[in-house]
Amino acid sequence: MIGGHQSEIDSTFQSIRFLDEKARYPVLFLVVSGVFWLLFGSLLALMASVKMHAPEFLGQLSFLTFGRVRPLHLNTMVYGWASMTGAGVALWLLSRTLRVAIPMRPYIIGVTALWNIALLVGSVQILAGFTRGIEWLEFPVSTMIVIVWCILVIGIAAMFMLFYRNVKTLYVSVWYIIAAFLWLPLLGGVSSMPIFDTPTVQAGMNWWFAHNALGLWFTPIGLAAAYYFIPKVIGRPIYSYGLSLLGFWGLALFYNWNGFHHLIGSPLPTWFVTISIAASVMMIIPVVVVAVNHHMTVVGSFSAVKHSPTLRFVVFAAMSYTFVSLQGSIQALRTTNEIIHFTHFVVAHAHIGMYAFVTMMLFGSCYYILPRLTNWEWQSHKLIKAHFWLSAIGIILYTVPLQVGGVLQGLAMNNPDIPFMDTMNLTIPYLIARSVAGVLLTVGHLIFAYLVIRIVAKVGLKPEIPGVWSKKIKEA
């Protein structure tokens, strides 16, 4: 039953323990840096959220005003937490699925340090009021170029792994990750070019980049993790490998046109927007294929989901991916867009994508990867469960009220008889619910950070053999 290709993988130098040993420092550094920016970003998020319903809060200090805190929250979460941890998870997944140790380890550690410095400098610049004023690209170009360059170097390491791989067939996770490492430097490079000089074109570039950063960088990494961890944890091959490849090429074909649906009603040429809406709807194809594939793999293995911290997060994230993508396809249509555009609905939608999908997937991946990298156990199973429920309940409490409020806000704004102030005031209860949810999420992040610190510093309980290892694993 075990395929013949596995006879290729027999030397000690391809054993799981050996690969994880080599992956330890680069991946840990990326993940720990990511967790730091997660905490920093959460703090900024809380401030920004409270300011939405209590505008005077911390308004006396210029560097803590909404116009600086909110962009910095977005940028540290995207380029700090999600990108760094995502890159670490991607490298580890490549090492596992290609059966080759991570190369260029000193370089990866070096660029990670540089990446952290770039984020720090960029943060100070945004707080001091220097930004590009383009959503998702608020960091000054200098910071952005350094970050893109860091990802490019890590991408080169990924390409080396691809060329020196020890398996012939590429697993579907590899397709996603290789594509992500190709696409992000392209997106980042193009968006940093000083050629988008007219406002309309700049807006076009803005949403082309922002939507693609989610769809061609975070989504591939998230799906790669899902495609690896769901079969791995359940111990059951993916339902259909063929369909998983169909899902990948569907994403590659349809996703990168999606961004312009943010510009419905703008002076961007209509055919741009129309093609973008059609492409957004066509995203239903890869999404349904991925959803069917994941569902059919998980179905019947509920106990495995219950007993594994990784799978809890990953299954939650995979379900969120299906939900948020289908919602996005409907949102892109002109009729729906007329109501929800410029409302809090879109903010909530973005958070389902970046939190309920990407971040939950990264949490799940960390719960699997870190014990294997450190040879240590998680400090407390109770805290892991607490983290899961805080995050899951937090993000539901965040998005559901805000989307309801967003629709009401949109309907009110389309009604010329309602004064603008009333459309603002009616959203206040939903904004307060968001702040409450933000507190839950932040507490969850603090728990996660505590657990990560404990396992990385190797304090607390030391089992003779980490429970996470299978008995068959070879010593490194």
Add this chain to the structure above:
Amino acid sequence: MLLETSINVSYGIWILLLFSLLIILSGIGLFIWAYFSGQFDDINKGAQLPFNEEEPAGEPTDQIFKDNDSKQKN
């Protein structure tokens, strides 16, 4: 209903178009490479790739909440 001016949105729009097509072409390029390098010859094999003799299919991993309940062996 129809807002039309004679202003052109500028050449930047063609650059966005160009890079969008480049991304699609990179996807198509990957597909062609995959096809000719025999990635699709044995499509069933791919599903087995996460597993090997160390962690074979059929054995769930990461069941740490369960270990906790039934007391770890060590």
Add this chain to the structure above:
Amino acid sequence: MADNEKNQNNKPFGDEERKDSIFDIHTAALREAPLPEEGNERGPVWMYVVIVLTLAFGFFYMGRYLGEVSDRAHVLFTAPPGAEVTGEVEFDLLAEGQRIYTRVCQACHQANGEGISGVFPSLVGAEWVVDEPDYAVMLTINGLRGELVRERAVYDGVMPGFGNQLDDLDIAAVISYVRSSFGNDAGEISEDRVAQIRELTADKSGAYTAETIEEWITRIEPELEGSAEAVSE
């Protein structure tokens, strides 16, 4: 199979081997039993139906709403705003002036125009506003600082110049508003007058003081045409 031989060589961790013998046998049995036939499934029929329908919708939508393929800025197929704009909206100088006053002036000169004693002069019946509005235009453009002696009070504050923020029409509007509010009852002044003054004082940089504004007004007065008040038609 060669795999099995290798498996036996895999040393489990130390003495764990014996304890887990039952587990191992069980595992071995599991591995003999056929694993679920997975990895090459085709997926349910409804999924293919969804794929075909989505493709059909996408191509229909593109064909129906494509519009003109060019780089011209144009918006099609988007509904206009709910409220129809009917006729031309009449421009009301005083209403515009009130809006600007609230936004720009009110913080110092207060909502009732009386200012704050000792710092910000009152605009009620003020000579430079009501009788000789050229002063008001000049100091609104360039600002005013230093001591200002009036019958009822002495003020010592700073007023910044608004020449860069407000255009000629804005300044005409706000001064006309002040001249007809707070109990003042003087006429509107024209945009042209403001433009003239702005041109004649273009050399002046920084704020006036009570003395320099007098110097400047004597310099430019001969060149100003007509009276400050707009001729009402």
